[in-house]
Amino acid sequence: MNQSEPTVARPDVSSPPLDPEAFDLEPGILWIMHCSEGPVPKASAAAIRDFLGRETQPWKLGWERDFIGLPQRVRRGAAALLGAREEDLTLTQTTSSGLAAIAQGFPWREGDEVVAPLGEFPSNAWPWKTLAARGVTLREVPLWPGHHAGATAWESAPPTIDSRPEDRLLAALGPKSRILTVSWVRFQDGLKLDLERLARGCAERGVALVVDGIQGAGTQALPPLEGLQGGRSGLVAFATGGHKGLLAPQGLGLLWTGPDFRDSLAPPGGWLGVEEATNFDRPSTDLERGWAADGSRLELGVPNLVGCAALAESLALIEGAGGAATVATHVDALTVHFLAGLGALPRWREEAERLEALRAAGRLGAILGLHHGEVGLDGLNALLRSAFDAGIYPSVREGYLRIAFHGFHTGENVQRVLEWLARA
Numbered sequence: 001m002n003q004s005e006p007t008v009a010r011p012d013v014s015s016p017p018l019d020p021e022a023f024d025l026e027p028g029i030l031w032i033m034h035c036s037e038g039p040v041p042k043a044s045a046a047a048i049r050d051f052l053g054r055e056t057q058p059w060k061l062g063w064e065r066d067f068i069g070l071p072q073r074v075r076r077g078a079a080a081l082l083g084a085r086e087e088d089l090t091l092t093q094t095t096s097s098g099l100a101a102i103a104q105g106f107p108w109r110e111g112d113e114v115v116a117p118l119g120e121f122p123s124n125a126w127p128w129k130t131l132a133a134r135g136v137t138l139r140e141v142p143l144w145p146g147h148h149a150g151a152t153a154w155e156s157a158p159p160t161i162d163s164r165p166e167d168r169l170l171a172a173l174g175p176k177s178r179i180l181t182v183s184w185v186r187f188q189d190g191l192k193l194d195l196e197r198l199a200r201g202c203a204e205r206g207v208a209l210v211v212d213g214i215q216g217a218g219t220q221a222l223p224p225l226e227g228l229q230g231g232r233s234g235l236v237a238f239a240t241g242g243h244k245g246l247l248a249p250q251g252l253g254l255l256w257t258g259p260d261f262r263d264s265l266a267p268p269g270g271w272l273g274v275e276e277a278t279n280f281d282r283p284s285t286d287l288e289r290g291w292a293a294d295g296s297r298l299e300l301g302v303p304n305l306v307g308c309a310a311l312a313e314s315l316a317l318i319e320g321a322g323g324a325a326t327v328a329t330h331v332d333a334l335t336v337h338f339l340a341g342l343g344a345l346p347r348w349r350e351e352a353e354r355l356e357a358l359r360a361a362g363r364l365g366a367i368l369g370l371h372h373g374e375v376g377l378d379g380l381n382a383l384l385r386s387a388f389d390a391g392i393y394p395s396v397r398e399g400y401l402r403i404a405f406h407g408f409h410t411g412e413n414v415q416r417v418l419e420w421l422a423r424a
Contacts, residue, residue: 013330016407020409023042035187035396038218041314041317044313068278070312071305075295078254081318082225082254083223083224084224084238088256090255094250095214096123096255098239100127101265103127104127106178108131110136112177113136113176115139115177117144117165119186120181143170163191166193180210184365195228196228198235206233212239213240215256215365216365219324219406235258237258242311248314252311271301273300274290278410318407327407331406335368335405338418339352341414369397392420
């Protein structure tokens with residue numbers, strides 16, 4: 001270091017908010033891929049075994065404890081995490097099923113359009129593509145100069161501090177635009193969009209903002225959803241699965257909807273989505289009843305109770321550590337350490353500078369997407385194989401090497417990743 005350069009203090013990463021011992025992480029294995037699959041905590045796995053033990057002897061199942069209580073625990077934990085009301089939450093199977101409930105229930109007119117960023121994950125594309133038969137189009141908007149997706153994804157330039165994705169998206173809204181749907185954190189390059197800015201811009205234009213939140217939920221501080229809603233425009237829906245940053249098994253997701261917007265959606269027709277659905281003193285065959293006003297209106301039937309047992313514990317673990325905001329602070333500290341070390345590696349110096357500029361501006365989620373530069377698919381896959389050989393598990397998506405830190409990672413983990421990249 002040049003003696004004239006100031007020493008920059010790096011944040012402390014010695015005490016992760018989530019105890020690594022809470023997970024079944026084998027010695028020698030470093031999992032930095034929660035953006036694909038989050039590790040399930042031991043307590044959540046134990047909750048699954050406990051519930052399945054009652055399922056094998058169903059006379060031990062409790063109506064209040066299990067059928068009613070487990071979904072309630074998930075809604076309560078999710079409400080705390082998202083800054084939402086319990087009654088505005090719907091339990092879904094996946095992010096896709098939550099978005100599909102909106103796409104299929106929205107009161108479309110022929111000629112309407114959905115606007116989305118170019119290169120959304122398919123879970124936030126196919127639910128809208130199905131609407132073509134109803135005369136509704138999906139229009140994709142590039143977010144920065146040189147932005148590509150689809151067959152030419154690997155030719156895309158990466159996002160930089162000069163990218164203005166919100167400006168481009170809001171400018172793309174027109175008289176036919178009914179919904180703007182975005183990923184809070186993009187799955188390949190890790191860019192985080194400004195939901196508050198988009199919510200305000202959509203409200204001003206009378207457009208509904210729908211968010212795929214799976215790559216940020218659990219690892220990023222989310223502005224309270226209650227404060228961003230605007231009736232039937234502005235932020236109206238936030239969908240996520242539970243199996244990434246929320247650290248639960250696949251098969252259970254969450255959908256938040258604002259009450260006015262939810263009331264405008266045609267229900268999917270689940271038997272639990274009506275008034276007094278579980279009041280069995282009233283004959284279930286009495287169909288003279290209205291749809292529920294709360295989030296159960298959009299549920300198709302009994303939620304995945306095994307998944308509820310696990311997700312409730314995972315949400316409690318995150319909340320007990322201080323919530324997503326505390327996890328986000330730790331992830332940011334790890335990122336500072338990582339990018340400082342990455343900048344010392346000649347091969348990665350420019351990427352470190354690009355990502356640090358985005359991080360400092362609050363434009364990165366927990367995914368650090370290292371652009372392939374000129375090495376291409378074969379080069380990144382070779383790099384990936386070398387990581388697996390070293391017991392390190394990152395991932396590759398559409399031209400980016402993805403490294404994703406969570407609340408259980410430590411500074412030692414960061415150093416191990418840097419040592420691998422230095423050797424590779």
